[in-house]
Amino acid sequence: MINMKFIHPRYFIPVLSVAGMLSCETAEETPNDLSAPVIGQADGSEHIEPENGEIYGINADHMHVKFSVEDASGIGQVRVNVHANFDGHSHARINNSFARLETNNIFSPTADNPALRFPEGSTRINIDGHETDIFWAGENADLAGPVIAGSYDVGIEATDIFGNQTSYADGSSYIATIQIKTPYAPAISVSNLHEGELEAEAGMPLTIQGTVSRTDHELSSPITFLWVRLAEEGEHHDDDDDGHNHRMADEDFFDKMWGSSAWLEDGNGPDLPHDEMLDLNKILSGENAIIVPASEDHLDLIIRAEDSNGNTTEEVFTIHIE
Structure with missing residues (x-):
């Protein structure tokens, strides 16, 4: 601790200046942005895809993934997750030749996959391309076997550069339940x-x-x-x-x-x-x-x-x- 009564007056100004600069730097490092990013429809679209309740027929092999994310401070990352909705935690054993559709795509400035990469500092990104669609059949699918027919949840979450995250609890994250039909299901x-x-x-x-x-x-x-x-x-x-x-x-x-x-x-x-x-x-x-x-x-x-x-x-x- 600095004892002020032993400091010569000529040192007052520098000491106060340093204290003032430290105060300014601390204020600048503290983010004023406490708002999560906003997830919306892609440019030219009327809604986010896939839509809640969407049904993919027996001849379908993929779903379109179309949306946008905005954040005034900058977008940190976006996650698109697909997982089975039909599993009620029963830990069922099924035929190993079939596979659930499970996807966890992370969009960020440093993503390994170029299709999931966006420029650092972006305040808006628009996802609307064939390369970000999700496939469960055909040459573009990477499943270990035929997809298990049923209902799946598709979630979209976003985080900004300050760590503010969207939430399913308040509806700022996006969730859709879809159904994949196949010619071999009942x-x-x-x-x-x-x-x-x-x-x-x-x-x-x-x-x-x-x-x-x-x-x-x-x-x-x-x-x-x-x-x-x-x-x-x-x-x-x-x-x-x-x-x-x-x-x-x-x-x-x-x-x-x-x-x-x-x-x-x-x-x-x-x-x-x-x-x-x-x-x-x-x-x-x-x-x-x-x-x-x-x-x-x-x-x-x-x-x-x-x-x-x-x-x-x-x-x-x-x-x-x-």
């Missing part, structure tokens, strides 16, 4: 639709003419699990609070499982009558009939099926209630 079909909807009468059993079947693809396998739910319209998109599927029987009008799920810890029920083709009209009859509630005018019928290789298919059918 096929779900309903034939008695009228203008795309099932028609039903309140208080009466729901009539469903349809099947869940194993396909003729060489990679298809026996059906091992069936889950049928009747829920409020649109509720199936929000039935997870931790990014994974769990039963919500207390909130559904109908909730019934058959067989055994490879992915859900509580995914068990009575034995399936067949493992090649299931007749929905027969299964959903008698004590398993779905009685249509009188309190709603539209509901969602959600059917999920799995095969012995872990491939999952989910279809949602809107019910119009008279």
